[in-house]
Amino acid sequence: MTIEPMQFTIKDGRTATIRSPKMEDAEPMLSYLYRITGQTPYLMNYPEETSKYTLEGEIALFEGMNKAPNQAMILCEVDGQLAANCMIRWGSHIKTRHRASLAISVLKEYWNLGIGTRLMEELLRIAKNQPQLMQVELEFIEGNNRAHALYKKMGFRITGVKPNAICLKDGTLLDEYMMMYEIKC
Numbered sequence: 001m002t003i004e005p006m007q008f009t010i011k012d013g014r015t016a017t018i019r020s021p022k023m024e025d026a027e028p029m030l031s032y033l034y035r036i037t038g039q040t041p042y043l044m045n046y047p048e049e050t051s052k053y054t055l056e057g058e059i060a061l062f063e064g065m066n067k068a069p070n071q072a073m074i075l076c077e078v079d080g081q082l083a084a085n086c087m088i089r090w091g092s093h094i095k096t097r098h099r100a101s102l103a104i105s106v107l108k109e110y111w112n113l114g115i116g117t118r119l120m121e122e123l124l125r126i127a128k129n130q131p132q133l134m135q136v137e138l139e140f141i142e143g144n145n146r147a148h149a150l151y152k153k154m155g156f157r158i159t160g161v162k163p164n165a166i167c168l169k170d171g172t173l174l175d176e177y178m179m180m181y182e183i184k185c
């Protein structure tokens with residue numbers, strides 16, 4: 001699904017735009033993925049693992065997400081630069097179609113400016129507009145206090161933990177926490 005482009009003011013006074021992805025975003029998205037995976041240990045890939053992504057693959061992903069009724073990707077631009085990216089999706093299996101999952105990332109130079117909050121508001125707005133959805137789920141890695149604080153502020157609560165779910169290159173093992181936002185029960 002797509003969203004209407006929207007503008008808002010971030011905490012440093014600049015204007016940010018949130019919108020659905022377009023074909024021209026494929027190249028900036030590849031650079032974005034390479035950069036952000038080097039800026040935090042709390043995403044699932046290392047930068048070199050993002051080299052498997054291609055322009056064609058990104059374009060196909062954007063088109064698929066924009067067309068599908070059960071998923072949405074939203075980008076955030078500041079000063080014409082790709083600053084953040086998020087997505088929400090839900091399935092059609094009878095037993096699990098009441099559950100959506102989401103993922104979000106913001107480039108380091110834009111952290112703590114309210115972009116994550118605004119994107120989460122938009123993802124939750126989309127979720128609440130789907131009558132069959134009862135809950136939205138996400139995961140965060142042990143130590144990601146900024147993400148945990150954001151999700152808690154938005155109304156998510158911790159529902160479980162997967163011990164040692166993540167193994168960093170240096171052998172450090174980190175737990176993964178599951179969180180849930182209840183739309184209705």
Ligand SMILES: CC(C)(COP(=O)(O)OP(=O)(O)OC[C@H]1O[C@@H](n2cnc3c(N)ncnc32)[C@H](O)[C@@H]1OP(=O)(O)O)[C@@H](O)C(=O)NCCC(=O)NCCS
Pocket residue numbers: 040042043104105106107110111112113114115116117118139140141144145146147149150153
């Ligand atoms: C987590 C992330 C999405 C947050 O986005 P953001 O744009 O920085 O979020 P916001 O500015 O809207 O809000 C961040 C909140 O965390 C708080 N915060 C910042 N640093 C913190 C810390 N070390 N501990 C606790 N809270 C912290 C801020 O005060 C702010 O709360 P407030 O709005 O009540 O003041 C972003 O930092 C990011 O992309 N990180 C790297 C990738 C990642 O971790 N993605 C999530 C994977 S689960």
